[in-house]
Amino acid sequence: QVQLVQSGAEVKKPGASVKVSCKASGYTFTTYAMHWVRQAPGQGLEWMGWINVGKGNTKHSQKFQGRVTITTDTSASTAYMELSSLRSQDTAIYYCAREGRDPIVGATHYFDYWGQGTLVTVSS
């Protein structure tokens, strides 16, 4: 069965960087894109960015341009999201989410499997 297992909670100081990992299993890692979504405490869901795992190209939300880096290690079936220049407003749960595939349309940008989430706390 498909599983996405993320790394553990992090506490960082303002200005630091954080790198969250997402290990995939139960499917061929390179055949599905991966997204990152975050959720601030008590708030809604916010899309951060995407990586085409097979080709390596990425796209980020304009809001995170210049601060977020999404990569993969295909040999380890693991995706990574690194966020730099952290501020208190970046305190949130960060999720990786596999891109869904519509049987008719093909690759899309909805999310059929999610990691369990990683809490990142930014505090001085």
Add this chain to the structure above:
Amino acid sequence: EIVMTQSPATLSVSPGERATLSCRASQTISSNLAWYQQKPGQAPRLLIYGASTRATGIPARFSGSGSGTEFTLTISSLQSEDFAVYYCQQYNTWPLFGPGTKVDIK
């Protein structure tokens, strides 16, 4: 830029009743809409994609409809496990979520 809205913000429903949740896009998104359920302390779960196709393992009491700019998620007979927050998400362009509707017990 697309804006997604959901109504109501909170919906109070008794178990066994029908719940109707609305999602609106500020411009047409065809049928490129998904619905998710999120319970406290859990990751979101995909319910519906393509506006009306149930995801694998989703009970038939969940149904989605609409196209263009107006969409609806209907839960035909609410079970205790359905009390949660529901998000719509457009994927006609890069992903964007609505603000969510909380379904709580009346």
